[in-house]
Amino acid sequence: MASYVLKGIRDGLLSLVDDDLGNTIDDLALxxxxxxxxxxxxxxxxxxxxxxxxxxxxxxxVDEATVTNEGQ
Structure with missing residues:
Protein backbone atom coordinates (compact mmCIF):
# COMPACT_ATOMS: atom_id res chain seq x y z
CA MET A 1 0.00 0.00 0.00
CA ALA A 2 1.33 3.45 -0.92
CA SER A 3 0.57 6.82 0.66
CA TYR A 4 -0.15 9.97 -1.36
CA VAL A 5 -1.18 13.53 -0.62
CA LEU A 6 -4.38 14.73 -2.31
CA LYS A 7 -3.68 17.79 -4.46
CA GLY A 8 -7.00 18.11 -6.28
CA ILE A 9 -10.23 16.62 -7.54
CA ARG A 10 -11.51 17.25 -11.04
CA ASP A 11 -14.35 15.52 -12.87
CA GLY A 12 -14.38 12.68 -10.33
CA LEU A 13 -10.64 12.02 -10.66
CA LEU A 14 -8.08 12.47 -7.89
CA SER A 15 -4.74 14.19 -8.34
CA LEU A 16 -2.25 12.69 -5.90
CA VAL A 17 1.48 13.18 -5.21
CA ASP A 18 3.96 10.93 -3.42
CA ASP A 19 5.98 13.05 -0.97
CA ASP A 20 9.00 10.75 -1.03
CA LEU A 21 9.58 10.47 -4.77
CA GLY A 22 7.40 13.22 -6.19
CA ASN A 23 5.51 10.75 -8.37
CA THR A 24 2.00 11.79 -9.32
CA ILE A 25 -1.25 10.02 -10.13
CA ASP A 26 -3.75 12.18 -11.98
CA ASP A 27 -6.31 9.66 -13.15
CA LEU A 28 -7.40 7.75 -10.05
CA ALA A 29 -11.19 7.69 -9.72
CA LEU A 30 -12.89 8.72 -6.51
CA VAL A 62 -8.12 4.44 -2.62
CA ASP A 63 -8.46 2.29 0.48
CA GLU A 64 -8.41 5.01 3.15
CA ALA A 65 -8.27 8.79 3.53
CA THR A 66 -6.96 10.58 6.62
CA VAL A 67 -6.80 14.26 7.51
CA THR A 68 -3.25 15.55 8.00
CA ASN A 69 -1.78 18.73 9.42
CA GLU A 70 0.16 19.43 6.23
CA GLY A 71 -0.45 22.80 4.68
CA GLN A 72 -2.02 24.28 7.82
Missing amino acids: PSGELSESIQSQFDEGKALRMSVLTAMWKQV
Missing part, protein backbone atom coordinates in the same frame (compact mmCIF):
# COMPACT_ATOMS: atom_id res chain seq x y z
CA PRO A 31 -13.95 5.57 -4.68
CA SER A 32 -17.65 4.88 -4.38
CA GLY A 33 -19.93 5.29 -1.40
CA GLU A 34 -19.24 6.95 1.93
CA LEU A 35 -15.48 7.18 1.37
CA SER A 36 -16.05 9.25 -1.76
CA GLU A 37 -18.45 11.59 0.02
CA SER A 38 -16.03 11.98 2.92
CA ILE A 39 -13.07 12.76 0.65
CA GLN A 40 -15.04 15.29 -1.40
CA SER A 41 -16.52 17.11 1.59
CA GLN A 42 -13.24 17.30 3.52
CA PHE A 43 -11.40 18.49 0.40
CA ASP A 44 -14.08 21.15 -0.17
CA GLU A 45 -13.55 22.30 3.44
CA GLY A 46 -9.85 22.84 2.66
CA LYS A 47 -8.54 19.97 4.75
CA ALA A 48 -5.24 18.33 3.77
CA LEU A 49 -5.81 14.63 3.08
CA ARG A 50 -3.48 11.66 2.78
CA MET A 51 -4.71 8.73 0.70
CA SER A 52 -3.75 5.09 1.16
CA VAL A 53 -3.73 3.55 -2.31
CA LEU A 54 -3.93 -0.20 -2.79
CA THR A 55 -2.54 -1.70 -5.99
CA ALA A 56 -3.60 -5.17 -7.14
CA MET A 57 -3.67 -6.76 -10.57
CA TRP A 58 -2.52 -3.52 -12.21
CA LYS A 59 -5.36 -1.50 -10.70
CA GLN A 60 -5.15 1.19 -8.06
CA VAL A 61 -7.90 2.11 -5.61
